[in-house]
Amino acid sequence: MKNNIKYSVTLSFEEIKLPPFEEILVLGKNSPHGKQGVSKSFELLIPNGFEIIDSNHGNVDCVFVNKRILAKMPKEKILKILETNVFPYVSEKEIIKVDFKVNISFTIAEES
């Protein structure tokens, strides 16, 4: 007797980039991956692409910030925004990726 098996597959795909975030990564104090290891892997994937900013927050060890953003905003300002809006929601064992889009606009009024 022949065994007839039918497969039903649902699939989808999309492009990803490594590392799997673009702007900011927040490392919890007791996350399984430490600062040195993550830093090394970033260095291998995107050499000189991220800057590490240490944090004094109770649950956060440090923040990896894409240098593209740092070219647009000072790191103190970025850290302040994160401290207010992100860090309160980070548990010490987590690694959080943060989408951080920066729009810059100027209003220029020229005197005649």
Added chain:
Amino acid sequence: MKIAYFIRRDYLTVNPYSGINAIKNKLLEHLAIVVKDDEGIFYGVLTTSDLALNPKTLIIDCLTIKELIDRKDSVEDTIFKMDTGKTDVLPVGENGKFIGLVFKNELYNYISDYNIELENTIKERTASLEDAISTKDLMFSIIAHDLKSPFNAILGFTGLLKDKLRILDFEKSEKLIDGMYAQARNTYNLLEDLLTWARDNSNTIAFNPVFCNISTICDDVISQVKDAAQMKDITINSFHSSDVYAFSDKNMVEVILRNLIVNAVKFTENHGKIEIYSLPIGEFIEITVSDNGIGIEEEDKTKFFKSDFNESTPGTANEKGSGLGLVICKRFIDRHQGKIWIENKSEKGTSVKFTLPIYKEEIQSTSKTKGLKIVK
């Protein structure tokens, strides 16, 4: 003690970017793993406590900073640093370059062994100090008791001579002078014993075995004690093989023979007889000092060789002694690996026998040629 003696160089090495799971079991087994990269750059030491305090995925993130101590550091300083750093292992360097690991348990074991050794040394030194103190006490007691009486006798004789010299006849004066001489000689022997014993206790007597003619030494000693023997009309004869020699310390042999012959004179009645003879027996010469004196009780035969005994038995003419003579003899004979013992003769008297190593030209001339002295 420097930690250089405790450095372990048989350590395991891992790459700092290896995963913890891969080395966890090895770490538990070895307690510490050295972290170095492919180029040999030293990152630190991973310990089990690092793993417990800082559990991460990669080794590099688990590492805690540990001071690189120098191989010349002391054990005590290193233990202090381990306690301060709350670690059981520290990396050791030489000129700042990592060379190995030291483990706290091994340092503790050393300290514990060292403490036991120190304790034993203290016990030994305490015992030897107690011994020295009791020796000193014994010396004072001997000086107080045994030296006082002959001086009293000498003072008595000189007092008599001083007061009555003009009225005493020649014979009586001679008798008093003989008595003074005997007491002076006795005191001298006593002092000699005391000094020898004190020097031996303070280990200032050197042991220099040389080729020794026992017959010659014996004759010298007999001439030293002949006055005391003559006073009791005791005859001393000495017989020795002409071709048998001892390999011994001449000064010690002299002290031994003088003590034994003086003892024999002391415990022999007037008109008695003393014989000194030696016989080769195997690797030793057996020397006997035999008298026809008052003999010795069976139970006293061994106690005279013990320094804690120190009871001097007066001689047949009430001669005094230090009670140390036979103690000194035994110590000196022990240093020759010889033996000393007392035998009662079947007829009246005592034989004191002792052994000294025999001189064998083929052995001693090869092993002790340098500095060999011939005492004839």
